[in-house]
Amino acid sequence: xxxxxxxxxxxxxxxSSAFAQDTLKVKKVDKPVRSPWDSEVLIDNQTTLSPPAKxxxxxxxxxxxxxxxxxxxxxxxxxxPGANIRLGLNYTPIKNLTLGYGLTKKNMxxxxxxxxxxxxxxxxxxxxxxxxxxxxxxxxxxxxDAFGIEYKFSNRFSYFSQLIVSxxxxxxxxxxxxxxxxxxxxxxxxxxxxxxxxxxxxxxKFSPQSSIxxxxxxxxxxxxxxxxTAFTNLNSAKPNFGIGYQDETSxxxxxxxxxTADGILPQDIYMNNHNDWTKGDFMIGFTITxxxxx
Amino acid sequence: xxxxxxxxxxxxxxxxVILLGTLMAFMIPQGQxxxxxxxxxxxxxxxxxxxxxxxxxxxxxxxxxxxxxxxxHGSKGLGDGSKSxxxxxxxxxxxxxxxxxxxxxxLYYMVTVGRDEMKSYSKKITDDEDIWGVISYLRTLxx
Numbered sequence: 001x002x003x004x005x006x007x008x009x010x011x012x013x014x015x016s017s018a019f020a021q022d023t024l025k026v027k028k029v030d031k032p033v034r035s036p037w038d039s040e041v042l043i044d045n046q047t048t049l050s051p052p053a054k055x056x057x058x059x060x061x062x063x064x065x066x067x068x069x070x071x072x073x074x075x076x077x078x079x080x081p082g083a084n085i086r087l088g089l090n091y092t093p094i095k096n097l098t099l100g101y102g103l104t105k106k107n108m109x110x111x112x113x114x115x116x117x118x119x120x121x122x123x124x125x126x127x128x129x130x131x132x133x134x135x136x137x138x139x140x141x142x143x144x145d146a147f148g149i150e151y152k153f154s155n156r157f158s159y160f161s162q163l164i165v166s167x168x169x170x171x172x173x174x175x176x177x178x179x180x181x182x183x184x185x186x187x188x189x190x191x192x193x194x195x196x197x198x199x200x201x202x203x204x205k206f207s208p209q210s211s212i213x214x215x216x217x218x219x220x221x222x223x224x225x226x227x228x229t230a231f232t233n234l235n236s237a238k239p240n241f242g243i244g245y246q247d248e249t250s251x252x253x254x255x256x257x258x259x260t261a262d263g264i265l266p267q268d269i270y271m272n273n274h275n276d277w278t279k280g281d282f283m284i285g286f287t288i289t290x291x292x293x294x
Numbered sequence: 295x296x297x298x299x300x301x302x303x304x305x306x307x308x309x310x311v312i313l314l315g316t317l318m319a320f321m322i323p324q325g326q327x328x329x330x331x332x333x334x335x336x337x338x339x340x341x342x343x344x345x346x347x348x349x350x351x352x353x354x355x356x357x358x359x360x361x362x363x364x365x366x367h368g369s370k371g372l373g374d375g376s377k378s379x380x381x382x383x384x385x386x387x388x389x390x391x392x393x394x395x396x397x398x399x400x401l402y403y404m405v406t407v408g409r410d411e412m413k414s415y416s417k418k419i420t421d422d423e424d425i426w427g428v429i430s431y432l433r434t435l436x437x
Contacts, residue, residue: 034354034424052420171353208360250362250418293417 032120036130036168037203039253040090040098040115041287043215043242044261044269045201047176048130048166050096050117054294059088059102063262063285066275077283086264096120102265108141109158109265121167128167135161138265147186155186160267172205178217182267191235192227196220197270203246213255214243219270233274240269241277242285255287326384329412332396334403341399345426352434355427362415363428371435381411389437401429 037047040057051057065080074080088102088111096117103110113136121130140146140156147155159182166176178199187193199217206212219237228235244257260281261273275281345351360369366381368374371388378385386393396404405425408414419425 031421031423034421035357052417054417208357248361249365 030122030124030126032130033123033168036121036166036174038205038209038211038246038248039255039287039289041255041289042176042201042203042213043244043255043257043259043285043287044217044240044264044266045176045178045199045215046115046132046134046162046164047174047201047203048117048120048132048164050098050115050132051090051092051291052293053092053095055092056292056294057090057092058290059086059090060288061086061088061264061285062287063259063264063283066281066283067258068280068282084262084264103141104264104268106263106265106268109138109268110141111136111138111265113137130164130166132164132166133161134164135159136266138267158182158184158267160265160270162266173202175200175202180217180266180270182270184267184271187271190228190232192225192271194225195237195270196222196225209248211246211248212243213246213257214241215259216241217261217269219273237269237271237273238276240273244285251291253287253289253291257285258282259285326379327382329383329386332400332404332409334400338399338403338407339397341397341402343398343402343426343429345423346398346430348427348430351423351427352430353427354424355429355431356434358419358424358428359431362418371432383411385412388432388435394433394436398426398429401432402426405429 037049040047040049040051041059041061063084065074065077065082067076069077069080084104084106086102086104088100090098090100090113092098098115100113100115101111102113113134115132115134117130117132119127119129119131121127136159138158138160140158144151160180162178162180164176164178166174168174178197178201180197180199182195182197184193197217197219199215201215202213204212217240219239221231221236223231226235238260240259240261242257242259244255244259246253246255248254260275260277260283261269262275262283263269263272275283359367364375365377366373366375366385367388368378368385371393373385373387375385388394402425404412405419405428406414406416416425419428
């Protein structure tokens with residue numbers, strides 16, 4: 001399965017350079033393609049979109065409970081206890097660089113993040129893909145008791161870095177492939193500190209403001225970086241699949257979806273997601289963003 | 295018996311329509327004023343749309359109109375968007391001869407500089423070519 005996904009991502013990267021944009025012939029100046037994505041975030045993932053410079057963006061990201069635990073009795077997880085929420089603020093000081101801070105209910109993660117869009121896909125296809133680097137540093141905000149007897153402040157730290165390669169194939173289809181590395185300074189016995197993952201995300205527009213979005217993130221089981229002799233349910237995370245609807249207006253982006261992982265923060269998703277989408281472990285979630293231009 | 299039930303349903307529906315109609319009458323803005331004359335310098339008036347006739351720009355203009363303009367100006371530019379009732383000034387009728395008589399440069403000024411409730415969109419639509427695309431699309435709303 002993993003090999004299949006890796007092959008698919010490699011095929012995507014190769015094929016992406018073979019397509020041309022329909023705007024190619026009429027452009028003399030090689031500008032970046034227009035609106036490669038409708039939002040900076042795509043369910044749990046980042047896109048290669050960075051808002052115009054001096055834009056402040058507020059995020060509200062919410063995950064309800066699992067839909068298959070009590071069914072109608074908790075309205076498919078909407079009224080279940082233990083929902084997760086992240087409130088965040090991003091600012092784009094200069095073109096293609098976005099900085100942000102967020103606070104997530106799960107483990108009270110305080111995250112500080114940065115995204116740099118290194119290159120943008122151009123209309124002439126001279127640059128066939130957009131490439132971005134995303135990274136964050138999070139501080140677990142729970143009380144000291146959660147970190148055992150020998151408490152050190154640095155035990156709270158976790159890190160995530162991701163390379164994103166995307167392409168707008170046509171006015172209605174954008175796809176991106178990701179390669180990620182997650183690290184936790186402190187983990188429970190029997191678990192790994194590091195993990196690598198890959199992912200494939202997409203956006204299918206069906207009107208100027210509306211689109212279908214999907215994601216598939218796969219934490220890999222690489223023995224070479226594992227500290228354990230074998231992978232078990234305890235030390236390996238499950239893939240994260242999500243699909244939903246996105247609507248965009250001048251100052252807002254709204255996404256509603258079903259997704260597998262409850263972590264919101266990507267390092268938690270790649271390390272700690274034990275929900276299995278093949279067994280129907282989905283939760284309803286939504287993201288609302290509000291943009292202000294200065 | 296059957297006719298009585300149908301009659302009751304019909305009366306209920308009629309009452310509902312009257313109630314909604316009364317409610318709507320209060321929701322429609324009563325004191326919305328017409329926009330004053332735009333004061334635009336010759337510099338803008340003389341500007342020409344360098345992307346006139348470009349189909350790709352027109353397509354993008356339609357998309358941007360839908361994203362940034364439709365909520366006030368309405369899908370056909372009649373000034374009947376979902377937010378228009380909240381405005382103090384009527385957003386205007388893009389299909390009218392009066393509006394279509396503005397030069398491309400004057401429309402460029404309205405979009406990029408703006409005034410009052412019609413704020414500047416130059417920070418949201420950052421590429422000049424895209425702004426001209428919106429203006430090309432506004433021309434297609436002529437009756």
